[in-house]
Amino acid sequence: MSPRVFTPDDIIYPEGRGPFFRIRIEKKYLRYFFIGVLILIILTSLKTLFYTVEPNEVGVLLRFGRFTQIAGPGLHFKLPFGIDKVKKVKVEFVYKEEFGFRTKIPARRTIYEDVEYPEESLMLTGDLNVLNVEWVVQYKIKDPVKFLFNVRNPISALRDIAESVMREIVGDYTFDEVLTVKRSEIEDLVQQKMQKILDCYTVGIQIIAVKLQDVNPPEPVQPAFNEVNQAKQEREKMINQAWEIYNREIPKAKGEALKMIKEAEGYYIEKVNRAQGDAKRFLLLLEAYRKAKEITKKRLYLESLQEILKKAGKKYIIDSEQKQILPLLKLDDER
Numbered sequence: 539m540s541p542r543v544f545t546p547d548d549i550i551y552p553e554g555r556g557p558f559f560r561i562r563i564e565k566k567y568l569r570y571f572f573i574g575v576l577i578l579i580i581l582t583s584l585k586t587l588f589y590t591v592e593p594n595e596v597g598v599l600l601r602f603g604r605f606t607q608i609a610g611p612g613l614h615f616k617l618p619f620g621i622d623k624v625k626k627v628k629v630e631f632v633y634k635e636e637f638g639f640r641t642k643i644p645a646r647r648t649i650y651e652d653v654e655y656p657e658e659s660l661m662l663t664g665d666l667n668v669l670n671v672e673w674v675v676q677y678k679i680k681d682p683v684k685f686l687f688n689v690r691n692p693i694s695a696l697r698d699i700a701e702s703v704m705r706e707i708v709g710d711y712t713f714d715e716v717l718t719v720k721r722s723e724i725e726d727l728v729q730q731k732m733q734k735i736l737d738c739y740t741v742g743i744q745i746i747a748v749k750l751q752d753v754n755p756p757e758p759v760q761p762a763f764n765e766v767n768q769a770k771q772e773r774e775k776m777i778n779q780a781w782e783i784y785n786r787e788i789p790k791a792k793g794e795a796l797k798m799i800k801e802a803e804g805y806y807i808e809k810v811n812r813a814q815g816d817a818k819r820f821l822l823l824l825e826a827y828r829k830a831k832e833i834t835k836k837r838l839y840l841e842s843l844q845e846i847l848k849k850a851g852k853k854y855i856i857d858s859e860q861k862q863i864l865p866l867l868k869l870d871d872e873r
Contacts, residue, residue, distance in 0.1 A: 627682035638672035684742030
């Protein structure tokens with residue numbers, strides 16, 4: 539059974555009202571509808587007319603997908619309905635890319651993921667040894683236009699360049715140099731070469747720093763490496779102890795030798811001067827003896843006797859012409 543089709547004649551209208559009144563009512567609501575749509579369009583356009591750029595970023599304005607201008611921090615006007623689009627880029631923020639590890643929870647005491655990334659970290663050194671190198675690249679966006687439009691995926695390009703350059707630089711150094719004394723030099727070389735390549739590709743990225751986070755031998759050879767490292771530390775300890783003894787004993791021996799030399803020189807000067815003085819004194823005595831022999835002889839005798847008597851201690855003078863025996867001579871008397 540087909541459905542019945544109603545016509546305007548089938549509708550019962552109130553008294554004095556017919557189809558014309560119905561059409562007027564429909565036109566009235568239709569006008570309200572258009573007014574509401576217009577208001578909605580105006581409100582939507584107002585929402586898309588303005589945009590805000592934060593202090594640490596810039597806005598790249600695109601009109602129909604083509605770059606127009608760069609807007610600084612603040613409130614700005616643009617054409618609505620998708621005619622103008624804004625891409626905001628943080629140019630003052632320092633970004634970080636991690637290689638060989640990933641940060642799980644960044645905090646004062648950072649927690650890292652337990653997952654390893656050997657495809658990023660395992661590298662061959664110049665002396666054909668394998669190292670597990672973990673490092674960080676810090677960078678800023680110095681040219682937002684180049685960053686957005688010159689390279690399809692600038693972050694992926696940055697990571698590929700970082701891995702390539704790090705492997706090349708590490709391959710120029712020995713195992714021990716990468717582990718110990720050449721780390722700062724490697725960081726500087728990687729940063730310079732990465733910046734040169736990025737500028738060549740016009741990526742719009744500035745490398746702030748390259749930091750070697752952790753450098754270790756692979757886990758399977760870690761015990762053997764620890765034994766070798768311990769042996770090297772023992773060797774350095776023994777060398778340092780030997781140098782300590784050397785630095786203590788050698789200066790001491792040199793000081794004693796210098797002391798003996800100075801004493802010998804002083805003894806030599808003393809003996810020479812005394813000999814010269816004795817010779818000069820003898821010549822003066824000889825001259826005086828030639829001028830007055832008896833007087834000189836007597837003076838020499840008295841002077842010699844005076845020197846002898848000084849060493850004699852107690853002296854007892856007895857008359858040589860005494861004939862009788864003295865009744866008592868108290869030689870033991872201390873007075």
